[in-house]
Amino acid sequence: MSGNELLSDQGLRIDGRKPNELRRIRCSLGIFSQADGSAYLEQGNTKVLAAVYGPHEIRGSKSKALHDKAFVNCQYSTATFSMGERKRRPRGDRKSTEMSTHLEETFAAAIRTELYPRSQIDIFVEVLQADGGNYTACVNAAMMALVDAGVPLKDTVVSCTASLVKDVPLVDVNHVERSGGSPELVVSILPHSGEIVYMSLTQRFHIDHLSKVLDTAIKGCKDIGAILNEIMKGHLTKLDTSLQAS
């Protein structure tokens, strides 16, 4: 069984991490001048660009306008060179459309959409390199871009994955672990209130395992949230000092 190689006898994972260890996160904000907000985020080898435009007037079909809140529009695309095998269509296929819908729902729960009736907020995410946890990296990057854009949020949204190998929960699953046949639980939470805004599971496992895998994922979310908070604060202090210097 492939599960044996995913977790060594020493209890280390295939990339040398401990079961509860996250991949390295790097993030920079405000990388595009034209977008209202933008961010670049790396989670290990998964690399994502996010750009936010708006809130602005509804574009395209007017029927999308909501009279009491803003309409959140997401576009998920993966670069043709992002995976081992070259991709034909960067966006518009069934998988990307589904991912866009999931992102829209996640952010509609986190953005204070009631402040901007009849307007639209656009979120564009592009996966440059896919190494597992694409949805997770997209949520985290888009959240940083929303913060950079100054869009009011109820809370930061953070996302993390967890898996189960040999009854040991693993956090922040990479591509090898994911394709190795182990289940993947994806969770997005609002870390301050602890609300779960998105949750999905790729495979079945016994329900007895669910609570510990979920706890691992939520712990991962909170850790990522803390890291991203520090990055946000660092970015703000940098902005603040550069403003005072000028």
Place this chain on the structure above:
Amino acid sequence: MTNKESDKCLICTPGQRICLSDNQYIGGAGTYTRQGYITSCLAGVVKVTSQHDKRILIEVRSGKEQTVVPSAGDVVTARVTQINPRWARCAILCVKDIVLAEPFRGQLRKEDVRATEKDRVEMYKCFRPNDIILARVLSLGDAHSYVLSTAENELGVVIAYSEEGTPMVPVGWQEMQCPKTYVKELRKVAKVLPETISNENATGV
């Protein structure tokens, strides 16, 4: 903000609790109340100001300008873009004193140009394309544009250029004159009062 307060610069992130929301502390821009606490909804610097009534206003300022959307009853500044006998199309540029990052579309119907003799209004004698007008948002209208009104003395054209291209001076409430050519043109002129466009006589929506 006094210098003392700006020294201890407190940075907060969305969802972070700032303080208890009670009679003494009130949340301002960039905050909202959740479970009895004032919570930040932006990443930025906390600004604390004490008001005249001894209450303390908590605000969060981010570096980026916060965008607003027009709501019913607001006075907006708009540029006339298109005119026909029934209505004028406008691009809303400012809401109250906040400049919008992007213009919103507005529509000013013939019936809403002035309060009296509504049926004798002729659009071409009230506005020209490129005029800057003050108007009040009547309603959110249909999906396409906001419905505007200039049916108040304080609302109407504030900046207009003559055919020759110079800014005109108002002479009376229906006319403006070019200071170079002395040609008079017809407009629905706003009686601009310094800093007082009262919200008391807001039109019933």
